[in-house]
Amino acid sequence: MSTSGKILALVDLPGGELDETGRGVVSYAARLSGFAESAWSAVTLAEPRGEALAGLGAYGVPAITAIDAGEQLLDTPARLGKALSRLVTAESASILVLPHNDLGATLAPVIAATLNAALLTEVTTIRKKDGALHLSRAALGGRIAETSLWDGQRPLVITVPLRSLSQVLLPSVRPGNPAITTWQAPPEAAGNTVTIITRIPPDPQTVDLTEAEVIFSAGKGCDPATFEQLKELCKILNVSFGVTRPVYDLGWTGFERMVGQTGRTVTPRLYVALGISGSMHHVGGIKDSRRIVSINNDSKAPIFTNSDEGFVADLSEVVPRLLERARASQGGAA
Ligand SMILES: Cc1cc2nc3c(=O)[nH]c(=O)nc-3n(C[C@H](O)[C@H](O)[C@H](O)COP(=O)(O)OP(=O)(O)OC[C@H]3O[C@@H](n4cnc5c(N)ncnc54)[C@H](O)[C@@H]3O)c2cc1C
Numbered sequence: 001m002s003t004s005g006k007i008l009a010l011v012d013l014p015g016g017e018l019d020e021t022g023r024g025v026v027s028y029a030a031r032l033s034g035f036a037e038s039a040w041s042a043v044t045l046a047e048p049r050g051e052a053l054a055g056l057g058a059y060g061v062p063a064i065t066a067i068d069a070g071e072q073l074l075d076t077p078a079r080l081g082k083a084l085s086r087l088v089t090a091e092s093a094s095i096l097v098l099p100h101n102d103l104g105a106t107l108a109p110v111i112a113a114t115l116n117a118a119l120l121t122e123v124t125t126i127r128k129k130d131g132a133l134h135l136s137r138a139a140l141g142g143r144i145a146e147t148s149l150w151d152g153q154r155p156l157v158i159t160v161p162l163r164s165l166s167q168v169l170l171p172s173v174r175p176g177n178p179a180i181t182t183w184q185a186p187p188e189a190a191g192n193t194v195t196i197i198t199r200i201p202p203d204p205q206t207v208d209l210t211e212a213e214v215i216f217s218a219g220k221g222c223d224p225a226t227f228e229q230l231k232e233l234c235k236i237l238n239v240s241f242g243v244t245r246p247v248y249d250l251g252w253t254g255f256e257r258m259v260g261q262t263g264r265t266v267t268p269r270l271y272v273a274l275g276i277s278g279s280m281h282h283v284g285g286i287k288d289s290r291r292i293v294s295i296n297n298d299s300k301a302p303i304f305t306n307s308d309e310g311f312v313a314d315l316s317e318v319v320p321r322l323l324e325r326a327r328a329s330q331g332g333a334a
Contacts, residue, residue: 005093006033006092006094006095007029007033007038008095009029009096010098010104010107011025011042011043011044012045013046013052014201016046021101021165023055024099024160024162025042025160025165026056026060026061027059027168027170028160028164028165028166030061030172032095034172035127038094039062040062041063041065042056042061043065043067044065044066044070045066046066046067046070047182057175057177059169060170060174062179063178063180063181064179064180065087065180065181065182066183067083067185068182068183068184068185070185073185074103081106081110083185084107084111085114086185087183087185088115090183094152094155095156095158096157096158097159098157099160099162100159108121108158111157112157115155116154117154117157118155118156118157120150120158120159122160122161123135123160124137124161124164132149132150133149133150134147135158161267162267163289204240209256209259209266210265212266213269214272215241215259216239216240216241217241217273217274217276218230218243218244219246219247219274219282220246220275220276221274221297224252225316227247227252229320233322233323236326236330237326241257242257244258245262261281261282261284265284265285266289267289269290271291271293272292272295273296276303277298277303278294278304279302283302283303291308291309292306293307293308293309293310294307296311296313297314298312
């Protein structure tokens with residue numbers, strides 16, 4: 001089977017860099033193009049240069065359409081969505097792949113509504129069967145897998161959860177030098193009333209935990225001294241800080257730092273659980289993290305069964321050493 005048009009993958013290049021999400025999206029689109037037997041290319045919001053461009057080439061991206069002044073549209077998703085819809089039409093694309101992050105989850109419905117396209121969010125696996133694409137996603141809180149069928153009659157907009165975006169290079173990928181075309185968003189979509197002069201990245205110390213990239217969380221296994229050291233470590237490493245409910249109950253932090261079923265549900269790139277047992281109430285709020293690393297002095301702590309990597313160690317020994325190294329690496333007192 002062949003979809004009638006090509007596949008486009010949206011790659012945001014935060015700070016001009018090709019990050020894990022970007023690599024995951026192009027890898028996903030490359031795989032999809034293989035079994036959909038369609039051509040594919042990437043769409044970027046700025047012209048990729050240097051390492052970002054080399055990275056896209058290494059992932060076998062055949063061609064890149066860079067939206068001129070696309071970054072200017074980031075704060076106005078409705079206009080960016082409309083611009084992307086026009087690009088999908090201009091490139092006769094059938095499928096648009098977006099990461100299911102803030103940007104992708106906001107843009108996908110706008111684009112689908114503008115194009116009258118089919119929309120499926122948080123698609124995990126796609127299979128080809130009997131001439132149609134079968135797209136699966138978790139439903140009912142992950143208890144069932146829901147499969148939808150796309151017959152190619154209308155364009156399809158999909159978002160893919162970050163945990164399903166593998167950066168693994170496919171053996172079939174042929175690295176190359178992608179051709180870059182700059183695409184001018186039509187004036188009504190681009191507008192010219194707002195000019196973004198600079199973009200300030202979120203501060204991990206204050207960002208809402210639901211949007212944090214890396215979280216170190218303290219559980220009841222942290223004594224007061226370790227807890228303070230951990231907070232300092234987070235500051236130095238520029239990562240976000242979370243806690244379990246018992247720690248919140250001690251009054252050591254505000255409610256907005258509590259992770260879990262009644263606290264924040266988080267989806268960071270990396271979640272480090274320190275002195276956390278791994279109760280279902282806590283794990284329910286972290287299970288969609290891309291990578292979970294745990295440190296606990298009890299080798300039988302349930303958190304280990306939910307972790308990608310676990311270390312049996314005493315926090316009162318580990319945290320001071322981590323802090324010492326972090327201080328030394330920033331040139332402070334060791
Ligand atoms: C309705 C309901 C909703 C809830 N919602 C939430 C929620 O949103 N978030 C949440 O977190 N909890 C929630 N809870 C509480 C939850 O059930 C657990 O009690 C809680 O998550 C346990 O927190 P903890 O892992 O920090 O503490 P503990 O379960 O006491 O675990 C402490 C861990 O630290 C380890 N440890 C101790 N000393 C050290 C050391 N020196 N070095 C290394 N490891 C050490 C221990 O081995 C242990 O595994 C909820 C409970 C209920 C009933």
